[in-house]
Amino acid sequence: MDKKPEKLVPEVRFKGFTDDWEQRKLSSIAHQTFGGGTPSKSNKQFWNGDFPWIQSSDLAEDTIRGVHPNKFITQNALQISAAKKIPKNSIAIVSRVGVGKVALIPFNYSTSQDFLSLSGLKINSQFATYSIHKIMKKTASQLQGTSIKGITKKDILNKAIIFPISGKEQVHISSLLKYVDYIISLQQRKLEFLKEIKKGLLQKMFADKSKFPILRFEGFHNEWEQRKLKNVYQKIGNAFVGTASPYYVDAGHFYLESNNIKNGQINRNHEVFINNSFYQKQSNKLLHTGDLVMVQSGHVGDTAVITQEYNNSAAHALIMFRNPKDKFLSDYLNFYFQNTSAKNKINVLAIGNTIRHVLASDMSRFSVYFPNKDERKYISNLLLKLQYTITLQQSKISQLTILKKYLLQKLFI
Template sequence: MGRLGKFQAIVTWEQRKLENCITSSLGGGTPNTTILDYWKGTLPWIQSSDLTLDDLHSYRVNKYITEKAISKSAAKRVPAYSMAIVTRVGVGKVVIPKTDYSTSQDFVSLVGLKAEQNFLLYAVYRILRHLSDNTQGTSIKGITKKNLLESEVVLPANRQEQTMIGRLLSKLDNTIALHERKLELLKELKKAYLQQLFPKNGDKTPRLRFAGFTDNWVQRKLEDILTVSLKRNSDNLFTRKDVLSVSGEYGVVNQIMFQGRSFAGKNLENYHVLQQGGIVYTKSPLKNNPYGIIKANRGKTGIVSTLYAVYQVKDNSIPELINFYFEINSTVNNYLRPLVNKGAKNDMKVRDTDVLKGKIIWSEDLNEQTEIVNLLDRITSLIAVNEHKLDSFCELKQAYLQKLFV
């Protein structure tokens, strides 16, 4: 295992059962929900949905109960700074409330922590993750209280080392939380710009414009901007390494790099060639896009399934702007809905040419198109940078958990 600073030369770590690291444990319960007076108290009553998996330091409180509710049900008053662990619905969630609380029957609370609280919190979190990793592919119903308390914990005998490890991991979690919030704000900013930089239904101009652009946008059919591409991989110039997938979140991506392997068949001759800057319509439903999605290929030229429709962009428009225009779910859904008929197997019944019959409000000024794309690209790049930073911190946390705990 890894060690911190001056403790590297010290080898005294102890192995204990979790039950020997606490004074006692308490279960929970749900007071009668038909007796409203039970739910007008001041004691927080926590349920599994109030916690978030992998967030060890925050939780919501939506319900409060009375002392009478406790006396008339299986609910318990749990002392502040106990550890609340979800052992049934939502297995793996854990937090240490800083006030007295009560829980539903889905929890076991560890009372009287005999080790430094943050260290023990992460030790238990590691136990729960280990249990989850060992049950991949199975339907885990929960953890018994007996199995939880008999779990082995390895901890430094030196309380100061426990404190340093717990503090390190807590600071790392705080950093992760800050980056998550920053990333959320950047995504909200991009969404706001997408809504402001394109005209609403019935409007002839966007609500937000760059200086120097005053002309009205015009209504155009998509066929005024795109043409159907007939280019196929007939000469087998492209191989399985060049097969592209289309993601609602990430756009056009290399299938092997994105999904780990190619799902293409052996014969690729009829696959569509999707040029860099080309447009693809997937003709397959997604959760938020029941009629499929429309994306621009901003990467290398490759090939896509024959189920997709591929288009080229005319000289009057910038491919990237088409990508941003259809990035808002409501926009692409409203555009495709009147054009697409769904089959019995939820497949899209629409010809490639008919996809272009819909109307959009569009800027005919290439300079304005460029300004919009440049702004949205800058925000998109900031999002990507912060996603990479967040991933790095999360990987660092997992590395520490593996090295600092057995």
């Protein structure tokens, strides 16, 4: 007896929908397809018009929520160049540089030659966009590590899309994902707003040669004092700078490196561990809670404060500022080194033609303007609270992104 074919249904469905899903090629769900083209950039009659011309960089990597054109062409370009007028509510699919990017375009547009656009869809356009997004992300992951730079129009149109026969089910699925995307977008705007606030405070809350900051807490009026870093830390010097790879192990003592220092914080995006014997040899250079570390070469000048989690850590190729003379020094300096003025001063000190680096001896003589202890505490606490809020916001966006990924996996076949 022949085995019945397996039903095409997703793992998770909305209540009330029981019909099978249908599988068809992308070529069969679009009434029209459009390629793209780039008008001659030397012809001024083609550019600075009012018709959107989209390139891959105008689409975000991780979202299909929209597109923000940065270039516009003229009607003349549409008539006599390779650019084509594509009707609104078409799906733009990146086929070369940036494979995996997909967007539903709500306005008439044109594209570079790196796109294939599908128009006049026979299924819900928003559902189709999410489904194609999932298909192209999988394609992009398969292309990674190969010499292939893109995917042909024929191969895209031969891709199979599986969709519910019920138009209502298509709308339910796409509406849920559109809402999640909307929430992610709002949270990302909030994150950018918080980062702008932090950037503004970093530029205005630290004094320069005038000895007074632009923005100040009420009740503080005295001019700031210039001091060298060697006068506020008991020890400033290099962490281990030799080859450490022979001592790497799969599990052991976490080894703090420059890759772990970014945006004023320590991250574990890249982890290296060293064996106990090598760790013990660095016992006189271990970092403790409240110390400050600075990246010495590469992205010179990035700093982070050693928290309780990293107490007694060994470090590699970092400048270590150890044993601060009061509690809020390292937090204060960590934020100070994130402002533009401080970064420029460090760049002046950096040496080397290929890999720029800064010397611990130069940083020991590095001068900073300090307020009194109480004002330093106020500044540090404000910026710490703001940074904590930014971190929470980033975590919220990560959780929403994971939710979206889960829904794409469970609601689609």
